[in-house]
Amino acid sequence: MESWLDLSFPLVTGMPVYPGDPRVEVSQALRVAEHGVNVLRLHMGSQSGTHVDAPYHVDEAWPTLDDLPLERFAGPAVLADVRGLPARAPITPDLLAPALSRLRLQPTAILLLATGWSAYWGTDHYLAHPWLTPEAAQAIVGAGGRTVGVDALSVDPTGGAALPAHRVLCGAGGVIAENLTGLARVADAQEAGSPVEVFLFPLHLPGADGAPVRATARIGGGARSG
Template identity: 60%
Template sequence: MSTELLDLTHPVTTGMPVYPGDPEVLLAPALTTGTAGVNVLALHLGSQSGTHVDAPYHVDVTWPTLDGLPLGLFTGPAVLADLRGLAPRTEIGAELLEEALARVTPGCVLLLATGWARHWGTDHYLAHPYLSAEAAGRIAAAGVRTVGVDALNVDRTPDPGPADPGVAALLADLTDEHDAAPGEAFSLAAHRALLGAPGGAVIAENLTDLTPLLDAQAAGQEVGVSLFPLRLVAADGAPVRAVATVTG
């Protein structure tokens, strides 16, 4: 029996895609061997840059910060939900998750495979499918405390165009406890349902293509995933090196 390691992490590069309004990513030489004898990079990025995890504190200042969560939340056997083929900005209903949720066990990581990683680096990446509030609640009720997605967001991402009021609301208050009313562009309903689960929970976003893991699951192989973040104090989240294992 062999084990294969698969990297599910987007490379961190200058100018990489970020959520509308988040800090831009910049990597630049701070020291060089020519002047200081060593090479050292200076990094400028946000806590939600690239492939990252959200802690409950991301949406509510009374909920646990990243460093207050147990390490067990960042690794475990994976169950994949095949959500490929959905149209842009499709709301993912609870009925689409029933097959995957029937297979979860305590400590499982639920991975939502939308296929949207193929749009990374394009404007279309913002038009990903997203969880309905009901679906997110169903995930939490099933005992899942770790959810990952191959898209920018588990909630709907607003179009950053000037006519979209959702971006202004987001920038004004990232920790607003009130979800958007029906028809409005911005809501944290899925984040709040998942991250507010008893005992703490985490969300991983911007995973790379999950097709190889879907294939492995279909072939009866064992799939696991690790999503360990940087140890940032009192943080809302942090970049991760997401790695899957396929055994069989």
């Protein structure tokens, strides 16, 4: 039986953002009583909330969001379950080995890294998430992966300047989705053998480094197995 999951955090005023990014503010611009319609006013950065990074995010010579093919933002899911790691722990290639074996058989799949860190959303501990080593990022690229999502603030350590995992993935023309949530249910579906398909379509922002997404997963039904 087909079911749908929302893998996104809601966009609300004062929500967590990467240190230094614009604050998110959502307010009422027009009201039915006064103007005949309801319209919200939005102020946010391109990396606000659940979002995707284009290669341009880390290198001005690399593709912008609208340069990327739409198929990069949807596909069958392969989930790497790395829950249980301590704060600021590295995610190494050996931890990804089972998922990478599946990814090699289906290189169009979206690799989801389930760290469990979405449970700390809105707390200071959310910044202490596990992170992807450059070697692990290279292993993903070597397995054919070009779209990677994580239920944490970044695939790199928050606060670091070099962003090595970003550079490996984006340097291969890849897409990175960050601040996902609800991946435990995707893990359960994969464990049960149910097919899962993920959708990460961003706002159409020409020349952008990234954009918020309404990340969703379809379990069962017409989804293809990862």
